[in-house]
Amino acid sequence: MAPALSVASPSTGAAVESGTSDVVVTGAKREVLPPAQLPGPATIKLHIADLIAKRPYIAALDAAGSTARLAVLADQERQYGSVPAFYLDTAEWFRLNGDPATASLLLLSALELPASDDETRQIVAFRLERDQSFDRSVELAEQLAAANAVFRPQPGRGLALALAARGRAAGRTGRADLERAFQLLVDTALNPASGDFDGIEVIALMEANALIPLIEAAGGHWTLEPGLVGLTDTDVRIVVEWTADDADIDLWVDEPNGERVMYSNKLSSGGGQISNDMTDGYGPEEYAIHHAPTGSYSVRINGYDADRINPNGLGHVLIRLQRNFAHESETQTLVDVDLSFQTGPNRNEEDETKPVATLRVGR
Template sequence: MSSDGIASINVLNEASGTVIYGNRGGDGVIVITTKKGLIKHAERIETLNKKINEVVQFKDWTPEANYLKQLSTTNSIEEAYELYLEIRKNYYNTPTFFIDVADFFEAKKEREIAIKILSNLAEIELDNHEVLRALAYKLESFEAYDVALNVYKEVMRLRPEEPQSTRDLALAYENVGNYQKAFDLLFTIINGDLVEKDLNGRFHGIEQLAFIEAGHIYQRYKDKLKLTSTQEGLIKPITTDLRVVADWNHNNTDLDLYIENPKGETISYKQKSTRYGDRLSEDMTEGYGPEEYLIKETLKGAYNIKLNYYSDTVQKISGPTVVKVTIFKNYGKENEIKHIIIYRLDKEEEEIEIGGISFI
């Protein structure tokens, strides 16, 4: 057929093709509409185009999703998973379906199934970087670092102009043991290579966090790094008793980290430091964070961690803002402990108690 006779071409990936054509569409589908077909079969083509549009366009997240109610009525893990397999074809265009269902199985102590479900979402060709960030956060919390790395690579492809993409990918490489790649990426933030990509200053202060994270890698894995003389002179080993970092997936979100130390003092954007050595990073009111709290030598007693969530500029198709809180005890030391907590924030001016960490 001559190209002159073609009116349009639609390429459906495996997931979308399966939804419309069943198993026949499992390898993807190319839909070619001819100009003659538009005349002879206008009604059928219009129906098909509507169906394609419904599949390709994401559906909005709903907090009380029917699929969660359905899963809750099952009598066993096996029955719940079978139901998931049955109904997922109806939700391929709802990315948060996979995250919600993964949470359902995680709550049932079925982490392996939860990771498998999140991996299903990772296989779908998404071009929404905010959904992908939320997915990567969940995978990290499940310690599925290899899969999370691939997701962060995709975020980097979609949003290379944002320094946060570079930082996320660097830390993902650190998680899988590629310390040189992690260090090199962080250094592109430290030395200003990405400044021209942040002309509006939305990520002002991220280079300070990258400096600390590069110093952490230098401290723990120096023997596995090859550094230039400039890097050797600039990067210093970092250790600190307590470090807390908050990242989130939605652009233009105002979220604040609060820490109450054992002396009853609250460290926040209103008071960023104390005489005891507590320190809070720049207040990020745009972009995706991060915000960081650290103290080199902790006091005896409990440090209580809170988040205050003020607003999203726009509610996204990816659902509520997802925040990742990473807590390090003995950061950079041989006895370092790392813990990741994931929250979904759907109420403005919501105060969330993350928890406390004690030092004796």
């Protein structure tokens, strides 16, 4: 990504510009100058039919009439309800079919099974954030960070994003959440353990910088080395992470001109860029484009290198589709995908990838 950057000199506090920018950044305050006209938010069309695995109990629900759904669910639960995947899948089915109350009960039921694990908790926490159940999402993220943050940086970042979502929703009263989220993201970026997941530090710093205006609007404070402060706004940003340490997940984005941005083509002719390819599990990986040409952006997920029995499903990918990132008009859609993996020698077989969403960018 190549956003215009303006940072404060450590010795003088004066702005040192790289490129052009409408924002002057210092170590303590952003002063917004008259901005260019911002584009309106993109319309995000999701390929919903492709996002739920077609397991027998989903087929049974699809075939049931609206009055028979709960009876069919109970029957299928007796057959398949010993693993979290059943509750995760059926929760999503009921949500997409207009029954959020049943969906919520099923989602939380996934946590109660003996087979539930940290992967289950990560999926449920992500969905609770999506559904704006922020307190429960933060509670689960706290548990994951307490158990795992000493070993790898992703749980700390996950907690930061859950706190940031709750802080944004709270406005000025979200100051403490926003400040803590910022510090967790900075810690993720500067943690030596992050070196084992090359690229996460850039993603975490981008997310930390995006919180600065929100912290200031809430009357809060932040501290960061001036050389790490910068303008991070992008028209389109897509971030994927996954729940397994033995999977390699690749993000593919087809831009309006047909060019595919992926691990083997990290920078497109239009300026779209993919972050470092994470091959050792968990992610995150990011696609970002600062000034997105109008048209459709097709998002696919490609799974590679996984061979295990998983009670949560073959593999799970958590996706954030963001428009006008780091602007006041930022919008975000959260999607999670149960994913199968490439079975042949060609890791780039398109027929075995998962289409996730299409972002249509207009001006």
